[in-house]
Amino acid sequence: MVTTPHDPGSAHLDGNVLAGPLRELFAVDMTSARTECVGCGQRAAVAELETYLGGPGVVARCPGCHAAVLRYVRTPSTAYLDLRGTLTMTVPMPAGGAES
Amino acid sequence: MAITRGFRGRRLDADVELPPGQYLTQDFPVLSAGPTPRIDRDSWEFTITTEAGATHSWAWQQLLALPQDKPTVDIHCVTKWSKLGTAWQGVSLDVLLEQVESTADYALVHSHGGYTTNLPVQDLLDGQAWLVHQYDGEDLPPEHGGPVRLLVPHLYLWKSAKWVNGIQLLEQDEPGFWETLGYHEYGDPWREQRYAGD
Numbered sequence: 001m002v003t004t005p006h007d008p009g010s011a012h013l014d015g016n017v018l019a020g021p022l023r024e025l026f027a028v029d030m031t032s033a034r035t036e037c038v039g040c041g042q043r044a045a046v047a048e049l050e051t052y053l054g055g056p057g058v059v060a061r062c063p064g065c066h067a068a069v070l071r072y073v074r075t076p077s078t079a080y081l082d083l084r085g086t087l088t089m090t091v092p093m094p095a096g097g098a099e100s
Numbered sequence: 101m102a103i104t105r106g107f108r109g110r111r112l113d114a115d116v117e118l119p120p121g122q123y124l125t126q127d128f129p130v131l132s133a134g135p136t137p138r139i140d141r142d143s144w145e146f147t148i149t150t151e152a153g154a155t156h157s158w159a160w161q162q163l164l165a166l167p168q169d170k171p172t173v174d175i176h177c178v179t180k181w182s183k184l185g186t187a188w189q190g191v192s193l194d195v196l197l198e199q200v201e202s203t204a205d206y207a208l209v210h211s212h213g214g215y216t217t218n219l220p221v222q223d224l225l226d227g228q229a230w231l232v233h234q235y236d237g238e239d240l241p242p243e244h245g246g247p248v249r250l251l252v253p254h255l256y257l258w259k260s261a262k263w264v265n266g267i268q269l270l271e272q273d274e275p276g277f278w279e280t281l282g283y284h285e286y287g288d289p290w291r292e293q294r295y296a297g298d
Contacts, residue, residue, distance in 0.1 A: 012135075056178050068214075078295075
């Protein structure tokens with residue numbers, strides 16, 4: 001199917017809006033974590049992901065190829081985090097936290 | 101409540117009954133899980149793939165040449181808004197599926213951009229589902245799924261996939277984009293089947 005480029009007016013926000021939802025799950029601020037896209041290999045900070053809110057859940061997409069790298073749904077009783085679009089996630093940690 | 105021509109009488113706003121947990125809206129919210137694609141009608145194609153692997157495809161002009169329905173229906177989004185009396189034009193899935201040899205019980209709907217959603221085949225039949233290409237007398241705009249979206253108004257609106265380009269008929273149910281992430285596999289708004297286990 002031939003398409004023209006995606007509508008530039010599609011409303012997405014940057015990944016800083018993920019700080020709140022992910023704070024429920026992780027002990028550190030995840031917006032500075034870096035993702036590696038399964039689809040194109042591009043590395044990006046969570047804060048740089050193209051993030052779509054307002055639908056049934058949150059979808060954060062690679063700024064390079066627009067593939068979904070992180071999906072999140074919070075139901076009343078369960079949090080669902082889908083990272084199948086992320087090859088690795090690198091998380092900066094406070095110094096001295098790991099055992100030597 | 102799916103209000104379809106011939107099934108129910110005209111209803112006054114004072115008599116509005118909404119599914120549990122829903123509120124009424126007059127506008128038409130646009131909720132997106134990704135960029136809005138601009139799809140060229142001349143190269144648009146819709147393909148049904150059977151459980152045996154056979155494919156049946158329709159191009160834009162072929163879709164327009166099929167018998168057209170004009171359903172007016174209520175729609176219910178799982179994010180809790182409902183909109184009443186929405187007017188569409190399109191082709192009943194009955195018309196498309198009668199051209200397809202299949203005994204599959206399940207359907208996985210595919211859209212441009214990778215979105216998927218699953219539902220039983222029987223929910224696509226008997227005047228319950230359409231491929232729609234007009235809304236309110238105008239070509240369906242891209243933000244609402246144009247050129248063509250699925251319309252299955254008796255289920256929550258995430259089942260009415262925007263930018264639809266195919267249906268895969270399956271012998272085993274296969275969860276779609278939201279169904280793999282905690283949303284209900286069926287999604288009946290009148291039974292408030294929002295989340296898995298509801």
